[in-house]
Amino acid sequence: MSDVDVRTPVTVIGLGDMGVALAGAFLDAGHPTTVWNRTAAKADPLVARGATRAETPAEAVVAGPLVIVCVLDYEAVHGVLDPLADELRGRTVVNLTNGTPGQAREVATWADEHGIGYLDGGIMAVPPGIGTPQAFILYSGAREVFDAHKDGLEVLGAATYVGADPGAASLQDLALLTGMYGMFAGVLQSLALVRSAEVELPEFASTLLVPWISAMTTMVPHYADQMQRRAYGENVVSNLGMQSVALDNITRAHDEQGVGLELLAPLYALIRKRVADGHGAEDITGVAELLRAAKGARA
Numbered sequence: 001m002s003d004v005d006v007r008t009p010v011t012v013i014g015l016g017d018m019g020v021a022l023a024g025a026f027l028d029a030g031h032p033t034t035v036w037n038r039t040a041a042k043a044d045p046l047v048a049r050g051a052t053r054a055e056t057p058a059e060a061v062v063a064g065p066l067v068i069v070c071v072l073d074y075e076a077v078h079g080v081l082d083p084l085a086d087e088l089r090g091r092t093v094v095n096l097t098n099g100t101p102g103q104a105r106e107v108a109t110w111a112d113e114h115g116i117g118y119l120d121g122g123i124m125a126v127p128p129g130i131g132t133p134q135a136f137i138l139y140s141g142a143r144e145v146f147d148a149h150k151d152g153l154e155v156l157g158a159a160t161y162v163g164a165d166p167g168a169a170s171l172q173d174l175a176l177l178t179g180m181y182g183m184f185a186g187v188l189q190s191l192a193l194v195r196s197a198e199v200e201l202p203e204f205a206s207t208l209l210v211p212w213i214s215a216m217t218t219m220v221p222h223y224a225d226q227m228q229r230r231a232y233g234e235n236v237v238s239n240l241g242m243q244s245v246a247l248d249n250i251t252r253a254h255d256e257q258g259v260g261l262e263l264l265a266p267l268y269a270l271i272r273k274r275v276a277d278g279h280g281a282e283d284i285t286g287v288a289e290l291l292r293a294a295k296g297a298r299a
């Protein structure tokens with residue numbers, strides 16, 4: 001049994017769309033739940049469901065051993081938490097605010113210096129999904145802190161530990177979002193192309209686009225293996241030379257239909273460069289070699 005069970009008091013700071021969903025899940029699971037939000041009225045529906053309203057962040061965090069923070073950004077995180085180092089000593093902060101790995105590590109160092117347990121988290125769900133079987137949340141930080149609170153955190157969604165580096169959850173959260181936005185870019189470009197021919201978009205989407213994209217996701221583990229080993233020419237499925245010819249057709253079709261290709265043009269340019277550099281026999285994964293090392297990149 002972990003330190004947090006159905007009787008353990010939980011504090012939720014930040015009652016935007018996500019914070020309300022998080023606090024609601026704790027209430028539904030029977031946790032005494034204390035809430036605080038900058039705009040106090042947003043707590044009203046939760047108070048009606050049994051939550052305790054704290055008048056100040058300090059009052060909120062001393063209500064229990066586990067403090068969940070879910071605000072807009074890290075500026076807000078620092079604004080709320082930095083003055084509360086004394087009150088938080090000996091408690092655990094689980095910060096579910098979206099941010100960068102560097103921002104997460106910075107807060108973790110601050111927490112460590114003040115005797116505060118700290119987990120950083122990345123929520124992989126939208127607010128209505130919290131507490132459903134589809135929801136999962138990435139956590140990183142000290143393993144013993146995660147183990148102590150895992151059972152309580154499970155009420156929000158599957159609690160998935162990704163490592164001791166406090167920045168790990170944020171990094172993997174942002175990587176998952178990156179994959180999602182890449183997919184959205186392709187979806188929008190695809191729908192724009194067929195819309196130009198007055199195709200019924202909902203039917204095209206449900207009968208063709210979704211099954212096609214779903215089938216293509218089965219390639220992801222193969223691509224991940226190629227990228228892990230930088231073995232872009234091994235077990236090639238669809239060589240880049242062939243793909244670049246198809247890309248020319250996609251480009252011309254957009255021109256013919258009068259649709260701009262802005263969402264995918266950068267990818268196509270990289271593919272053409274990779275082919276021009278002599279890698280036409282490889283899979284698409286080799287295109288990742290063309291990503292420039294960013295300033296400040298970690299090894």
Ligand code: FVH
Nearest residue numbers: 014015016017018019038039071072076097098123125126
């Ligand atoms: N909603 C979603 O779909 C995504 C799912 C994945 C995770 N994200 C992240 O969750 C964080 C909170 O998102 P949210 O959906 O709750 O966002 P809002 O509804 O816009 O609420 C923002 C809350 O932050 C409070 N806040 C903003 N600035 C400050 C500040 N300086 N000091 C204190 N609190 C602040 C705001 O308070 P108020 O405006 O109501 O007074 C809201 O409680 C976020 O990182 C997502 O990326 C959500």
